[in-house]
Amino acid sequence: MGALAGYPPVKRYLGPLFVLTFSIALLGASVLLTQSAQDDDFFGDYYGALIALNLIGVAILALLTFFQVRKLVSAFRTRALGSRLTLRFVTTFAVLAIIPLAMVYYFAVQFLSRSIDSWFDTQIEQALDDALLLGRSTLETIKLDLVRQARISARRIETTNTSSQLYNLMDNLREAGGYDEMSLHSSTGRILASSSNLSISLIPDAPNEEVLGKVRRDKLYAEFEPATDIGLRLRVAVPVSGLSVSSPDRVLQILYPLPLRYSQLGESVESASREYERLKYLRQPLTLSFVLSLTLITAMTLLIAVWASIYLAQRMLAPLRDLAEGTRAVSHGDYEKTLPVHGSDELGVLVNSFNTMTREVGIAQQRAVESQRQAEAEHAYLDTVLTHLSAGVLSFDNDHHLQTFNAAAAAILETDLSAFTQQSIDTLAQALTGSSALIQAIKEGMDQNRSGWQKEIRIHNDTGRHTLICSGTRIDEGEDTVHVIVFEDATELLKAQRDAAWGEVARRLAHEIKNPLTPIQLSAERIRRKYLESLAGEDKETLDRSTRTIVQQVEAMKTMVNAFSEYARPAPLHRLATDINQLITDTVDLFNANETQAKVVTELAPITRKIWVDPNAIRQVLNNLIINARDASADQGGVVKIHAELDSTRDQLRVTVSDNGPGFSADNIERVFEPYVTSKEKGTGLGLAICRRIIEEHNGAIRATNSPAGGATVIISLPAPPE
Known part of the structure; x- marks a missing residue:
């Protein structure tokens, strides 16, 4: 069921105009059908055509109404917008039209049947028969009286001898009887004598052969016939005998005018009787015709009422349907929907208000969208900034519940913080036991x-x-308070600062210590060569031991100074595509050649990639780590294990060096890679620091830990991108 509001004005009213015109034409045909039942000639000529025309018209109306009803039911089944309300209105209108129309039709049919039946009441029929019989009896009495008068006149004429007597007698008889004309004719119809008071008739009205034949046969002719001017007259003819037996018979004819009143009454009775007989003959067809006409008109009226109810319901509910569609459009975000205004009534005012509302809501929505777009842009910018910040950011509400965090915060705390969103800081503290100092500081702040x-x-x-x-x-x-916490991991920064400071210290120490070492060594050797041979006994032994000690300590000092120099001024790397397993194997073989030291065991996974490293630098790292591991595990029957594997998912090489010694002390485990931190009595504390520097120059990482089974473990991670 399409909405009428969407049609152009001409097309919108085309259907109703057609139905209205067609209904008027059909109403005219129904009127003609009703009139035809009262006209015999018209009834016979056009009744069938009018019935067919009315039936076709009703069928067309029924078809139009059926299409409208089908569209309405289809829209209702598909739950089209406004179909339920339209169907309710149509049903209400149809019921309001059908019930009164059905009652009128029922009582009209009853009234029509009883009215037609009342026309044929037995008393009326008997009265008409009696009136007709009375009229006929009266006329018959007049006729018999005139026949008697005619026979008396015929006997008097029989005795008349002369013509003058005959004429006088006929005039007297005519005037006495009040006849229009009295004439005497021969048996063949020739006029013998006449008397008339009709001035317009010069020649008497001669009897025809029918009259003469009946007189010869029955000796009498008496019949009513129309008068020449108006009314009825009675023609009576009787035979008149001759004066002798041989004389031929004659015929006396009398024309008696029936009184005009008698004629009118008789004609009226005859006409009423004929009409009654005609109606009696047409009683059933007439009843059927009237009932059929009434049925067709009722059906036409009913169909027009149903069609009009659907049309009017659509017209009346069009603004409401438009409002429903507009509301649905607005609910889907279409604020540019403009509804057509059907009039200036209350619904029109409502539609205008809706259009104004949607226009204002659309403007407000555009502003809101623009504000939201700006907020989203700012939020995206803030998210981008927070995401790329190296510092961790946390925000808490006034109740100390975590609201937001960035990736750096989760990375520093090494925890997925999404599970703690909207959780209290106490819950966060229970989960982050290793970061309890940070959580406690945040809570106190x-x-x-x-x-x-x-x-x-x-x-x-x-x-x-x-x-x-x-x-x-x-x-x-306003009433809300937000706490923003920013924390940054300064470990590497502090470590870099310490490394720089230790590097500067090492450089200066190397410079300050290296300068006097050579003169000291040379002086000790010169003293040894000059005075050792000249001395004897205990003095010689003392000088020998003292100079040798000085030279040995100077060599040790030079070794330490060289270590300082290497730490302070690292050599540039020369990277090569290196088979790391082969490099480890070659390095381990040098240590395993000395069977008196702890054995070094390798567990090398297949590594198909070449690693871009400086082989000499990595060999130095392995040497330092193996030496430290052997020294640490010497008292426990040392065993040093080296494990290497490739993590292809991370493109990373991992090398692990572990021993079965006592492990790192709790105080030094976090500082083992710092300069001058050592557990050896004779160590410089620069070996692991140099290892860390070399690994970091390779963009790798190194860390120390204690194995659960005992012993120290150093883990090296180096980048291993695919070739």
Whole structure:
């Protein structure tokens, strides 16, 4: 069922105009059908055609109504917008039209049947028969009286001898009887004598052969016939005998005018009787005709009412349907929907208000969308900034519940913080036991409700100890308060600062110590050569031991100075595509050649990639680590294990060097790679520091840990991109 509002004005009213014109034409045909039942000639000529025309018209109306009803039912089944309300209105209108129309039709049929039946009441029929019989009896009495008078006149004429007597007698008889004309004729119809008071008739009205024949046969002719001017007259003819037996018979004819009143009454009775007989003959067809006409008109009226109810319901509900469609469009975000205004009534005002509302809502929505777009852009920019920040960012609400965080915060805390969103800081503290110092500092800062604070905090997690620079800021947003916490892992920065400081110390120490070493060694050797042979006994032994000690210590000092120099001024790397397993094997073979030392065991997984490293630098790292491991595990029957494998998912080479010694002390495990940190009595504390520097120059990482079964483990990670 299409909405009428969407049609052009001409097309919108084309259907109703057609139905209205067609209904008027069909109504005219129904009127003609009703009139035809009262006209015999018209009834016989056009009744069938009118019936067919009316039936076709009703069928067309029924078809139009059927299409409308089918469209309405189809829209209802598909749950089209406004179909339920339209169907309800149509049903209401149809019921309001059908019930009164059905009652009128029923009582009209009953009234029509009883009215037609009342026309043929037996008393009326008997009255008409009696009136007709009375009229006929009266006429018969008049006729018999005139026949008697005619026979008396005929006997008097029989005795008349002369013509003059005959004429006088006929005039007297005519005037006495009140006849129009009295004439005497021969048996063949020739006029013998006449008397008439009709001035317009010069020649008497002669009897025809029918009259003469009946007189010869029956000796009498008496019949009513129309008068020449108006009314009826009675023609009576009787035979008149001759004066002698041989004389031929004559015929006396009398024309008696029936009184006009008698004629009118008789004609009226005859006409009423004929009409009654005609109606009696047409009783059933007439009843059927009227009932059929009434049925067709009722059906036509009913169909027009149903069609009109559908049309009017569509017209009346069009604004409501448009409003429903507009509301649905607005609910889907279409704020440019403009509804057509059907009039200036209350519905028109409502539609205008809706259009104004959607226009204003559309403007507000555009502003909201623009504001949202700006907010999203700012939020995206902020997310981008937070994502790429190296510092961790956390935000808490006034109830100390975690609201937001960035990736750096999760990385520093080594925890997936998404599971703790909207959780309290106490819940976070229970999960982050290694970062309890940071959580405690944040909690204290928020509890003190200061506008800003900053602390240096040390935490310990799976990757070791970290030094964090943490600062907090309170942001007041009306009644809400947001605490923003920013913390940055300064471990590498502090380590770099320490490395730089130790490098500078090493450089200066190497410079300050190296300068006097050579003169000291040369002086000791010169003294030895000059005085050793000249001395004897205990003095010689003392000089020999003293000079040898000086030279040995100078050599040790030179070794330490060289280590300082190497740490302070690292040599440039010369990277080559290296078979790392072969490099490890070659290095281990040198150590395993000395059977008195701890044995070095390798567990090397197949590594198909060549690793771009400086072989000499990596060999130096392996040497330092193996030496430290052998020294640490010498008292436990040392065993050193080297494990190498390739993590292809991360494109990373991992080399692990472990021993079965006592492991790293708890105090030094976080500082073993710092300069001058050593557990050896004679160590310089620069070996592991140099190892870390070499690995970091290869863009790798190195860390130390203690094995659960005992012993120290050093893990090296180097990048191994595919070739």
